[in-house]
Amino acid sequence: MIAMLSGKILSNSGAEIVVMTAGGVGYKVTINPARADKWPVNSETQILIHMVVREDAQELYGFADTLERGLFLNFLSVSGIGPKTAMHLLSLGTVDEIAAAIARSDLAYLTGVSGIGQKTAERIVVELKNKVGKLSEQFADGVGGQLADVVAGLVALGYSAAEARAAIKPLDPTGKTSEQLLKEALQKIK
Numbered sequence: 001m002i003a004m005l006s007g008k009i010l011s012n013s014g015a016e017i018v019v020m021t022a023g024g025v026g027y028k029v030t031i032n033p034a035r036a037d038k039w040p041v042n043s044e045t046q047i048l049i050h051m052v053v054r055e056d057a058q059e060l061y062g063f064a065d066t067l068e069r070g071l072f073l074n075f076l077s078v079s080g081i082g083p084k085t086a087m088h089l090l091s092l093g094t095v096d097e098i099a100a101a102i103a104r105s106d107l108a109y110l111t112g113v114s115g116i117g118q119k120t121a122e123r124i125v126v127e128l129k130n131k132v133g134k135l136s137e138q139f140a141d142g143v144g145g146q147l148a149d150v151v152a153g154l155v156a157l158g159y160s161a162a163e164a165r166a167a168i169k170p171l172d173p174t175g176k177t178s179e180q181l182l183k184e185a186l187q188k189i190k
Contacts, residue, residue, distance in 0.1 A: 001053075002060060005029065006046045009039050017062065019047065029062040030084075034091040034162055038064050052083050061087060067095045071132065078127050080120055088113045089124075093151060093165065099132040109152060147171070149178040150185050163189065 007021040014036045020026045029047060031039065039045055039062075047062040048069050061083055063069040068090060075086035092098050092112060101109040102125055110121035147168050154164035167185040176184075 002027075002049045002051045004046060004048055005060075005062075007044070009041050009043050009045055012036060012039055012041050017047075019045065027060055029060045030087060031062045032064070032068065032087060032090045034093070035064050035068075037162075050083070059083065071095050071098060074128050074131050075124070078120075078124050080123065085113070085115050088115065097147075097151065097165075102128050102132050105129070112152075112155065147173055147181070150181045153178070153182045154185060154189070157186075159189065 005019045005021060005027055007019045007027075010018040010020050010026060015030065015033050017029050017031055017036075017039050018026050019029055029049065031047075039047070048064075048066065050061045050063070050069060050072060052059045052061065061072065063072065072083075072086050072090060075081050075089050076083065081089075089098065089110070092101070092109065100106075105125045107118060107121040107125065110116055110124055111118060116124075150168050150171070151164040154167060159167075164185070167188045168181070170188060171181055171184055173181055
């Protein structure tokens with residue numbers, strides 16, 4: 001099984017990259033669209049891989065770090081979730097934001113992905129709440145919840161998840177409500 005690839009990025013469509021290894025073989029790797037900017041064309045990279053072997057295909061899924069791959073594997077352990085849906089779930093936000101949403105049973109956040117309905121979101125929460133608890137510890141306090149609310153609010157207003165995360169990075173959430181933080185974030189975006 002392939003666990004990691006090293007090589008040059010030949011193309012990046014936002015959902016897939018092609019990595020040319022030193023041996024001259026190009027591998028097509030499905031990536032998290034929210035992290036596509038991590039792999040610019042013509043750059044050298046090392047990418048963690050999860051390989052899915054089927055009767056009719058061999059698919060490679062790439063990750064920026066072990067936490068992202070770990071959450072992906074946790075999603076695969078949930079009945080009814082395949083690798084493509086798991087990758088779409090990763091595009092909801094950072095590993096910490098997704099883990100915090102699962103920890104607080106935020107079904108609305110999880111159903112923001114095409115193909116995830118209420119019942120599947122409930123199954124994710126039930127089956128993964130204890131597994132992802134460690135990932136969401138730093139977001140367990142109100143601050144993380146507020147920032148996750150701001151990201152969700154910006155996405156609801158039509159901004160991409162990447163734009164929303166970029167807008168909250170410079171914010172200081174200490175002593176502020178979600179509404180105040182949302183107003184500040186909107187000023188940063190404009």
